[in-house]
Amino acid sequence: MQKISQFSFLVLWGRLALSKGFKVLMPKEQVIAILNQVVMLECNFTVTEEPPLKNIVINWQLANTNQVVHSYYYGRDQLKKQNPNYFGITSLFPEEFKRGNASLRLEGVKLKHSGKYQCYVSNASGSGEGIITVVLAAFYSEPRLIIKQKSSSTSLMFESSGYPKADISWYFGDNKDASVLSNTSYWQDADGLYTVQSTMEINKIENNSTYTFVLRNAVVNQTILRTFTLKAEEYGTSMSKSASTLLLITIAGSVLIIMALAILLYNKYIKAKSIEIIVPNLP
Structure with a gap:
C-alpha cells in the first residue's frame, strides 16, 4: 500500500x-x-x-x-x-x-x-x-470449397475464418451483382474469431456460366477472389436413347491478398491451381 x-x-x-x-x-x-x-x-x-x-x-x-x-x-x-x-x-x-x-x-x-x-x-x-x-x-484463412450436387441444382459453398466480420459478395457474368441470390451466415468461436459460410445455389446451368465469389476484410485490405466457369455437357449411350447430363465445373481460382499493416505495409499475391471437377447430374 x-x-x-x-x-x-x-x-x-x-x-x-x-x-x-x-x-x-x-x-x-x-x-x-x-x-x-x-x-x-x-x-x-x-x-x-x-x-x-x-x-x-x-x-x-x-x-x-x-x-x-x-x-x-x-x-x-x-x-x-x-x-x-x-x-x-x-x-x-x-x-x-x-x-x-x-x-x-x-x-x-x-x-x-x-x-x-x-x-x-x-x-x-x-x-x-x-x-x-x-x-x-485476423487475416481470413484460405477458403474451403464445398460443392454439392442435387437433383435440380448445384450449390457452391465457401467457408473461411478471420476477424472482423468480412464483407461477402457474389457476381454473375460481367460483374452483375448476384449477392441477393446467395445465403451467407456468420458465427463467432470462443476466441471471438468469425467463421463465414456463403452458399450460391445454382438452379439452371447455362453453357459457360461464370460466377465470382469475393471476400473482403477492409481493416487489413485483404481481398480473396474466386471465379468459376460452369459448363453443361450432354452425352448419349448405346444402351438407351435417353441422354444423361454431366456437369463439368472448371474452377479457375485466383487469390489476391493485399496486406496493409499499421507499421509495415507489404503486398502478397497468391495464385491458386486450376481444378476440374466432374459432377454427375442426378436423375
Whole structure:
C-alpha cells in the first residue's frame, strides 16, 4: 500500500510540475494489431535540458477503465496492479527513455486487447499524456470449397475464418451483382474469431456460366477472389436413347491478398491451381 500511495503522489506531483516545453507525442492515433503477433504502441516525450530520467514515471493504462497495462517508476517496472489480461506480454524500453521513447510493446495480442490506451509520462521537466487506439484484426484463412450436387441444382459453398466480420459478395457474368441470390451466415468461436459460410445455389446451368465469389476484410485490405466457369455437357449411350447430363465445373481460382499493416505495409499475391471437377447430374 505504501508504494501505491507513493506512486499516486508522483503522478500528482508530475501533473502539478511546470511543463513548459514538455509534451507527450503520439505519432499515430490508431494502430492495426494482427492476431497473435507483436504490436508497438508508440509514445514519445520531449527531452529538454533537464535530465529525462530524473523521477521519471511512465504509466500505460486502458483509457476507458483506467486499468493498468504497464507501469514504470522508481527506476523499474511496477506490475503489481497490472490487469491480468496483460501478464507476460508487455514491455517498455528503459534504454530508450533518455531519447524520449516511452513506447509499449504488446506480444501475442488477442482480440481482448483491442481498445483505447493512454500513455502518461512524468519527469522533472513536466508531465503529459496521449491516447492511441488499437484495432485487432485476423487475416481470413484460405477458403474451403464445398460443392454439392442435387437433383435440380448445384450449390457452391465457401467457408473461411478471420476477424472482423468480412464483407461477402457474389457476381454473375460481367460483374452483375448476384449477392441477393446467395445465403451467407456468420458465427463467432470462443476466441471471438468469425467463421463465414456463403452458399450460391445454382438452379439452371447455362453453357459457360461464370460466377465470382469475393471476400473482403477492409481493416487489413485483404481481398480473396474466386471465379468459376460452369459448363453443361450432354452425352448419349448405346444402351438407351435417353441422354444423361454431366456437369463439368472448371474452377479457375485466383487469390489476391493485399496486406496493409499499421507499421509495415507489404503486398502478397497468391495464385491458386486450376481444378476440374466432374459432377454427375442426378436423375
